[in-house]
Amino acid sequence: MATSTPSTAYSRDLGEELRKVREKSTDLTGAAFAIKLGWDPSKVSTLENGKYRPSEIDLVQYLSMLGKDIDFFEDFKRRFSRAFDEYIVLVPDNLRALAMAESTAKTIMRYDPQSLTGLLQIPEYTDALYRMGGFVTEERIPALVQSRSDRQSILRRHNRPKCLFYIHEHALETQVGGPRVMEDQYARLLFNVHLVRVVPADAPVVATGCTLWEFEKAMPVAFIEGDLVNVFVQDPAAIVRARLLFDRLAEVALDEEQSRSKLAEYVGRPREDFDAAGTRLA
Structure with missing residues (x-):
């Protein structure tokens, strides 16, 4: 045995x-x-x-x-x-481990300080985000966009994981693609506001993006996604730190109704406001 x-x-x-x-x-x-x-x-x-x-x-x-x-x-x-190993470093191209973790998780908590949560991105936003980053070749972008869209199917399952996505207002302010892309992306977030908590721009929190997956019959995994590498972490001390981060975010983030109102402000923002925002990174 x-x-x-x-x-x-x-x-x-x-x-x-x-x-x-x-x-x-x-x-x-x-x-x-x-x-x-x-x-x-x-x-x-x-x-x-x-x-x-x-x-x-x-x-x-x-x-x-x-x-x-x-x-x-x-x-x-x-x-x-x-x-x-308790720390696994993979190149971002390796999406199997990421997709499997998402599809088998019981709960998913994620914090995004610079760009919008991948599981809630519209394809046009994802496409523009890859082009802004400049880390992948032109011919690979369509496949990466499709892969991210395919991963979103877990949110439509009858037994989908319990999800909560904390999105910093800086990510909302960053224009990715043109004004119409941002309008459609804000609408997607507003439609899924039951999964979203907005962290206001003046909130006293400084942290990098992080995901925490919890499973029915496996140890929790923290995930740090980067342009150069993705890191999967099961070290118990790191998991404690990840939970402390999400406890802090729960304290400073807007609740569901406040997040709905904040997102509605962006949905109704005039076109000239988008143009003024430019194409900067947060």
């Missing part, structure tokens, strides 16, 4: 990837595949759920049974070597 290890967002992503490889390569169930390998059935289950740190021999046996070559094995070996 495999010894279970506390999973991370990245180990669950890699386990899910292994499951998909198995299902594409064979018609065997996990239990039947374990028997073929000579493993206890629980070993395949814990591995594919990201709760088991596989040895090099485990990976060789698992992947070779599926007909994978040495290069495929070396790639998985490299990625699994850090999969259970």
Whole structure:
């Protein structure tokens, strides 16, 4: 029987990837595949759920049974070597771990001080944001915009996670795209105001953007999203600090009705106000 290890967002992503490889390569169930390998059935289950740190021999046996070559094995070996660390650093292009964390979370809390929450962005805003950043090539932008739009489907599920998005007023003031894009984006936020709390411009809080995911059967994960790297954190002390941040935000943010009124001000803002705002970053 495999010894279970506390999973991370990245180990669950890699386990899910292994499951998909198995299902594409064979018609065997996990239990039947374990028997073929000579493993206890629980070993395949814990591995594919990201709760088991596989040895090099485990990976060789698992992947070779599926007909994978040495290069495929070396790639998985490299990625699994850090999969259970309390701090995982990934390039922003790796969206699987992010999407899996969002889709399996029980609760999602997020703070955005500079741009609007990705799960509430309209495609035109996302497109303009990528173009302003200048970190991705022109031809990759449509796929990234579509990926962000696809991730938003979790908010339409009947069993969607409980979400609360804190958005600093500086992010509301930053024009991304043209005036019509901002008008439509404000309208999207107003429609979802039950998920939004606006942090007023004069609120006494200084902090970087952060997400806190909580899960039914896994440890909480804090997530810091950047232009150069994304960081997934399960260190208990860091989780405590993330919770303290959201406690502070709850104290200084506007409530739902106040946030509704604030967003309504932006929706009704004259065009010349948008033009005066320019295209600066907050």
